[in-house]
Amino acid sequence: GKVLVFLDSHCEVNEMWLQPLLTPIREDRRTVVCPVIDIISADTLTYSSSPVVRGGFNWGLHFKWDLVPLSELEGPEGATAPIKSPTMAGGLFAMDREYFNELGQYDSGMDIWGGENLEISFRIWMCGGRLLIIPCSRVGHIFRKRRPYGSPGGQDTMAHNSLRLAHVW
Numbered sequence: 001g002k003v004l005v006f007l008d009s010h011c012e013v014n015e016m017w018l019q020p021l022l023t024p025i026r027e028d029r030r031t032v033v034c035p036v037i038d039i040i041s042a043d044t045l046t047y048s049s050s051p052v053v054r055g056g057f058n059w060g061l062h063f064k065w066d067l068v069p070l071s072e073l074e075g076p077e078g079a080t081a082p083i084k085s086p087t088m089a090g091g092l093f094a095m096d097r098e099y100f101n102e103l104g105q106y107d108s109g110m111d112i113w114g115g116e117n118l119e120i121s122f123r124i125w126m127c128g129g130r131l132l133i134i135p136c137s138r139v140g141h142i143f144r145k146r147r148p149y150g151s152p153g154g155q156d157t158m159a160h161n162s163l164r165l166a167h168v169w
Contacts (some may be wrong), residue, residue: 003094006089006091006093014140027097028130029131030124031129033131033133037092040141042108053065055121056086060160061165085132109168122169126169
């Protein structure tokens, strides 16, 4: 298709989740969009709504969630307006296929897990794109308590990928 949608395998979509993601991409093919990521309990599979947050990062290049200031939610569109986000979670987003290819897809120098979301977020912003959270699109995600798999040779892939991110960008 013209638009690629990435969703972790441990997600559950809501009704009418896709349509709000497609509109900003149709308006500008260099727009990358993310739904609000709701929480599904890993123990009980109970679904609960998340507050409207956007991606950020700390000086250690670790992803974090930041609350969106109320002043940004009080515009003409209210709480339904797309929200600019510095970074994204990485496993739940949609983007134009050609733009994904122009950006170079995922960095093949990254190992398994960790930091790839910040790397592609930086690349989107630095290569003329924009990254938005779309409040009208909600997808549930099971947040595991621990990583369910190891790394080859016990390597710390998060550290490897964070160092690569720092060196590349």
